[in-house]
Amino acid sequence: MQADEIQAVLSRPLSRExxxxxxxxxxxxxxxxxxxxxxxxxxxxxxxxVMCTTPNSPKLIALRHNPAVALTIDTEAHPPKMLLIRGTAELDLVDGIPEQYLEMNGSYEMTPEQRVAWEAEVRSLYDSMVRIVVTPTWAKLIDFETTLPTPVEELVRQRAERTR
Structure with missing residues (x-):
């Protein structure tokens, strides 16, 4: 998949959501x-x-051995919305807590007091973390309204050919 094709998928409003x-x-x-x-x-x-994990996480051993990954970001409502991404994981050891880790946990429902307590606990627990960074090399958005899984698209096309 070419970079402009990936960007076209990832820049769609539903992908951004x-x-x-x-x-x-x-x-x-x-x-x-x-x-x-x-x-x-x-x-x-x-x-x-960008994802973050502990330096002793077993997944890091696996990702160092084989950095190929696939990601799924989806919804729970019908029809499901899915963003599928493939890429290669790059690992980056960071002293302290990466700002991205604090950001990615920012939308959890916490009171301001809970947020302060959570951040204090995180800062007291981790001396370092590993950032797992994935640059997409392939992407597909499935919304079951305008886009479908590739095998279903094939069935729709075959049905249209039969009914001509």
């Missing part, structure tokens, strides 16, 4: 070769998906 959500599902291959798919908080910086 999904990129403003709190959680993505990060899929990767574990060191033992088995698949993993985990929910993880993220933020979108305009060109990359």
């Amino acid at each position: 999904l990129l403003a959500r709190d959680l993505t599902r990060l899929a990767y291959v574990a060191k033992d070769g088995t698949p993993r798919n985990i929910p993880i908080a993220f933020t979108w910086n305009g060109s990359q998906v």
Whole structure:
């Protein structure tokens, strides 16, 4: 997929809405070769998906071995809206707490007092974190109104050909 095609998908209003959500599902291959798919908080910086994790996280071993990842950001309502992204994870060890980590947790429902307590706990727990940065190399938006999964698009096309 070309960069301009990826940008066209990611710049659509629905894509921007999904990129403003709190959680993505990060899929990767574990060191033992088995698949993993985990929910993880993220933020979108305009060109990359940024996630943060602890330096002792098992997923870092897997991502160092095989940095290919897939992300799903979706909704729970019908019809579902889904943004699918593929890319390569780059890992960046950061002293202290990355600002992105504090930002990506900013839309959780917390009172101001809870927010202060949460941030104090985070700062007391982590000496460092690892940023997982994914630059999209492929993207697809599915809204089941104007876009469909590729196999369903194929069925729609075949049905139209049969009814001609």
